[in-house]
Amino acid sequence: xxxxxxxxxxxxxxxxxxxxxxRVRSASAPPPGRSVNExxxxxxxxMTGVLDGASVPEGFDTGCAHGTAWYVRHLAAxxxxxxxxxxxxxxxxxxxxxxxxxxxxxxGECDLDHPGTPSSTVCLLRDGGDHVDYxxxxxxxxxLDAGGRVSVVTDDRLDAGTAELRAMVAxxxxxxDRVTRLRRAVDMQRARMNRTHGYWVAAADPDAAFHAVTGTxxxxxxxxxxxxxxxxxxxxxxxxxxxxxxxAGLLEVATAAGPGALVDxxxxxxxxxxxxxxxxxxxDDASVxxxxxxxxxx
Ligand SMILES: [Zn+2]
Numbered sequence: 484x485x486x487x488x489x490x491x492x493x494x495x496x497x498x499x500x501x502x503x504x505x506r507v508r509s510a511s512a513p514p515p516g517r518s519v520n521e522x523x524x525x526x527x528x529x530m531t532g533v534l535d536g537a538s539v540p541e542g543f544d545t546g547c548a549h550g551t552a553w554y555v556r557h558l559a560a561x562x563x564x565x566x567x568x569x570x571x572x573x574x575x576x577x578x579x580x581x582x583x584x585x586x587x588x589x590x591g592e593c594d595l596d597h598p599g600t601p602s603s604t605v606c607l608l609r610d611g612g613d614h615v616d617y618x619x620x621x622x623x624x625x626x627l628d629a630g631g632r633v634s635v636v637t638d639d640r641l642d643a644g645t646a647e648l649r650a651m652v653a654x655x656x657x658x659x660d661r662v663t664r665l666r667r668a669v670d671m672q673r674a675r676m677n678r679t680h681g682y683w684v685a686a687a688d689p690d691a692a693f694h695a696v697t698g699t700x701x702x703x704x705x706x707x708x709x710x711x712x713x714x715x716x717x718x719x720x721x722x723x724x725x726x727x728x729x730x731a732g733l734l735e736v737a738t739a740a741g742p743g744a745l746v747d748x749x750x751x752x753x754x755x756x757x758x759x760x761x762x763x764x765x766x767d768d769a770s771v772x773x774x775x776x777x778x779x780x781x
Pocket of ligand 1: 593
């Protein structure tokens with residue numbers, strides 16, 4: 484049903500001049516030859532996000548009949564619903580509600596206490612009109628151009644633990660075979676998930692949301708946010724692993740050539756510099772969301 488004309492006019496009058504425009508461009512793709520993308524990018528009204536589902540190494544059990552791609556899709560949908568119901572609640576609180584709702588989506592047939600239960604990083608940005616709210620959980624960083632300065636918001640608890648874990652696996656006796664080493668590494672990483680002194684990620688425990696790195700920044704005045712880039716670690720690898728760009732350079736490529744061009748650069752780097760990859764994977768899903776805010780000046 485159409486609303487009365489008078490209220491449409493009133494709404495239009497209220498909005499004009501009141502809000503900045505958030506322009507969003509994005510790209511997300513699995514490596515060539517792989518059909519399933521366990522990353523997901525989305526925009527729902529004022530909120531945009533990158534989710535990066537944790538890959539399960541072949542042969543490992545998860546206790547879940549659905550899988551990582553399913554988990555990521557449901558988490559995104561539940562985040563959107565939480566925002567629709569409570570648009571002024573904190574991102575932490577809505578993420579916790581979404582994780583809890585996905586627990587129910589599993590339908591009771593999965594073992595949600597299993598240490599390998601599906602999980603996902605979360606990077607969110609929400610336009611609040613005169614400010615933005617952000618949330619970073621696990622290794623999907625947020626690059627910000629605010630007040631003429633480029634900075635990055637990261638949650639490095641997974642990385643810190645991974646270095647320690649690699650040292651422990653390296654210390655295993657020399658006659659321990661490759662498969663056993665991988666199994667030990669995965670078991671050790673799983674034992675740290677969503678534990679104090681471990682790392683935090685969206686999985687089956689809503690408390691993880693309250694361990695995210697969050698903040699609020701202005702969209703007006705001297706320190707105003709002009710641009711933001713949300714990344715999965717497949718894309719941030721251009722800076723953090725390949726060392727081919729710094730964060731300011733990454734922002735410039737995303738702005739000038741577009742998020743798709745950054746993903747192309749990831750593929751070229753994976754091809755040309757496989758020795759620089761820290762992970763056991765030769766290639767990874769890569770996602771980029773670029774948000775640009777009008778300055779309000781003519
Ligand atoms: Zn399940």
